[in-house]
Amino acid sequence: MDTGYWSKRTFCLITGASRGIGRSIAVEVSKKIAPGSVVLLLARSKAGLESTKEEILNSNSQVDVLIEPLDLSIPDYDSFRTIIDSSFTKCGLKPTSFEHAIIFQNAASLGIQRGLKVVEINELKEIQDYYAFNLNSFILLNTAFFSVFDSINSNELLRTVVHISSGGVIAPFKTWGLYCAAKSARNLLLKSMALESGIQALNYAPGSVDTAIYDEAVNCTADTELAKLFEEDRKAGKVLTCEQTVKKLLKVLASQLFIKGEHVSYHDVE
Ligand SMILES: NC(=O)c1ccc[n+]([C@@H]2O[C@H](COP(=O)([O-])OP(=O)(O)OC[C@H]3O[C@@H](n4cnc5c(N)ncnc54)[C@H](OP(=O)(O)O)[C@@H]3O)[C@@H](O)[C@H]2O)c1
Secondary structure, eight states: OOOSSTTSOEEEEEESTTSHHHHHHHHHHHHHSOTTOEEEEEESOHHHHHHHHHHHHHHOTTSEEEEEEOOTTSOOHHHHHHHHHHHHHHHTOOGGGOSEEEEEEOOOOOOOTTOOOGGGOOOHHHHHHHHIIIIIHHHHHHHHHHHTTTTSOTTTOEEEEEEEOOGGGTSOOTTOHHHHHHHHHHHHHHHHHHHHSSOEEEEEEOOSBOSHHHHHHHHHOSSHHHHHHHHHHHHTTOOBOHHHHHHHHHHHHHHTOOOEEEEEEGGGOO
């Protein structure tokens, strides 16, 4: 049921929008939001962001699409805030121009290249680098995003954060310790945000989806049984397209049933 949720004039930020699930979120959200909305796309690859922008504009020329190449492995509140502030300047609008501010925290990395079990993790720098991207930037970007809208009354602006989570939060995968812990921490941070503020928060596990990360899961998972399972799921046609999982995500959001940081999986809902 879409209760007009998507027809609001929206300011939407998406991380990891250069490909995969993030690109699909950008394209599908842009088809739904009101004319005059703004979509801000972040990732490292400028070419990838440009191609997402082109795809959006092919189906909806009434939204403003801004791209900002950015490496989230450098957590920097001031530069995050500057990017968001300057997006208003670029499109000649103010935070008060919008009825809905929504951020999709989608970008992540697996951190499985060395194939380590948790008891084998022995390099501080590796841990720090992993969490710099997958946790510290997540926190600082949320703060930078919502601080822009601080002074706006909650009756006038709906605020939403969506974390693209993982089934690894419920049942951890062997040799994916850093990843599962980061996703769990991100889940709980959103639950805390929902408790502390009027911000609506959703942790959405997208299922197995045919993207570069899934390729990495198949090719780089050190636990051979798990790697085989990923490969077999793909062969059996159990891996979703980005469009399939994103369409369900947008339905879940529009239903407004899960707004307090619940963990919802693709497979939990019809
Ligand atoms: N695919 C699955 O089966 C699956 C299952 C469960 C959860 N997920 C989650 O879904 C989310 C999206 O992943 P995906 O499957 O769409 O994988 P993907 O196609 O590899 O996309 C990852 C995105 O993150 C961006 N990114 C990576 N490192 C970055 C950095 N340092 N700074 C900024 N952006 C960075 C990439 O862009 P650049 O390289 O251009 O920076 C890309 O746009 C992830 O959070 C993942 O954990 C995926």
